[in-house]
Amino acid sequence: MTQPRTATTFAPPVMEARRWLDGVTHPADRPLLNVSQAAPVDPPPAPLREAMALIVLNNPDAHLYGPVLGLPALRAEIATRWSHSYGGHVTADQVAITSGCNQAFAAAIATLCAEDDEVIIPVPYYFNHRMWLDMSGVKTVPLQTGPGMIPDAKAAAALITPRTRAIALVSPNNPCGVEYPAATLRAFLELARKHGIALIVDETYRDFDSRSGAPHDLFVDPNWDDTLIQLYSFSKAYRLTGHRVGAIVASAARLAEVEKFLDTVAICPNQLGQHAALWGMQNLDAWLAGERLEILDRRAAINDNFAQMSAKGWELLGCGAYFAYLKHPFAMSSADLAPLLVRDAGVLVLPGTMFMPDDLPGGETQIRVAFANIDRVGVETLFNRLSNLSY
Incomplete structure (x- = not known):
């Protein structure tokens, strides 16, 4: 019997990762740091939302x-x-x-x-x-x-x-x-x-x-x-x-x-x-230019603060745009590590195994950090939590 098309691939990774949050509580002094998804969590800027409201009201073609x-x-x-x-x-x-x-x-x-x-x-x-x-x-x-x-x-x-x-x-x-x-x-x-x-x-x-x-x-x-x-x-x-x-x-x-x-x-x-x-x-050219500078500052924060991670055996494999790609130092697959980070560090990341074919090595030692929604202070908090882990 042939498989339906959807059965030929894996479950959506971001949705799978969100399920790791089920049943896990995060203390007030260590709220969840969600660095799993490369999407802004804020709405469009206010001037754009105002323009959209006028479009909804005044432009029949928009419907x-x-x-x-x-x-x-x-x-x-x-x-x-x-x-x-x-x-x-x-x-x-x-x-x-x-x-x-x-x-x-x-x-x-x-x-x-x-x-x-x-x-x-x-x-x-x-x-x-x-x-x-x-x-x-x-x-x-x-x-x-x-x-x-x-x-x-x-x-x-x-x-x-x-x-x-x-x-x-x-x-x-x-x-x-x-x-x-x-x-x-x-x-x-x-x-x-x-x-x-x-x-x-x-x-x-x-x-x-x-x-x-x-x-x-x-x-x-x-x-x-x-x-x-x-x-x-x-x-x-x-x-x-x-x-x-x-x-x-x-x-x-x-x-x-x-x-x-x-x-x-x-x-x-x-x-x-x-x-x-x-x-x-x-x-919004000027606004977007400001957004770019903020993202570039977060990228700089990754590099500025990575020494403490390097001292604990982590490696920075790539960094830019919304992402930092890391190699972890632990004797376990990232597929097992990522759910543990939710519980032990209050950090939600995606394991490298989600970005690699099952028959190729490498993904088990890697994780992706999406820093679209954490600023420079958030980067420091993230690295403090990760560098204090031992498994």
Whole structure:
């Protein structure tokens, strides 16, 4: 008997981790530090919420079906901004709006892959990417990362087969936080183009990159859309997590195929969320710049305070955007350690085993810390708790 598609993959990791909280109490002097999920817990900033309220009251179209590929004004705004910020040329018909970035990935894979095709993904990977590939009947081909958790295009070349349809990268990376060098992304684009496959680059966390200027030159290539598919999310930039607004930037021909997928699963992206994203892009540049500086300060706090962790045998494998990726010193799997941290330290993290295939080593020694919702003081508190543990 064949399995249904959903039975081919694992349970959602964040939901599994939340179940570790059941039955555990946290004393008033040691409240829970939840560093398990990379999503802002605060609502959108007040000016955006006020604008959204007016949209709800005064824009009847915000309550109706809209274009499957998204609001024309939002698509045009992204095209204009991307052309300017990346120094290339992106047109509105090369942009589609999706119901979050996860749907953008799902749509891209639906246009690329058939049963038993293959997609190369660096490990540790973003688990939802693996889950969608599983449920699509697509084989995940893991690419081991090198020094600094950076993937190597030459290593990826050895994994390409006649069934390979794409290489999928995330930069800044989830779960490791590292920012892929521009030369790395360029090497992957050239590799993908040489083999006639797609390069998917998920830039969900692009607004919190520590580098000034464009993080890569892929859009400068006049023929970028023959190979590149870029994904983006508004959830992090404007705290629109519950409104589910993402984007996919690709050739107009590919987006014609994407339209089939989107029309079938959602009909159109959330209209209110799209209007909010557009308002945010047009009015919140200064606010978003401040948010970026705050995230960069939290990243700095990780590095500033890690000496006490190093003294206890911890290693910092990667750090950036919303994440710090750590190697723990204990003689147990991170899958067993993570639930214990809830009880013994009041800390909820995700184990590295959630970001690695079961048959590859490494995940059992690693944990991911998502610091989107803890400030510099919270980082110090987290490290104080972790460095005082012994197992």
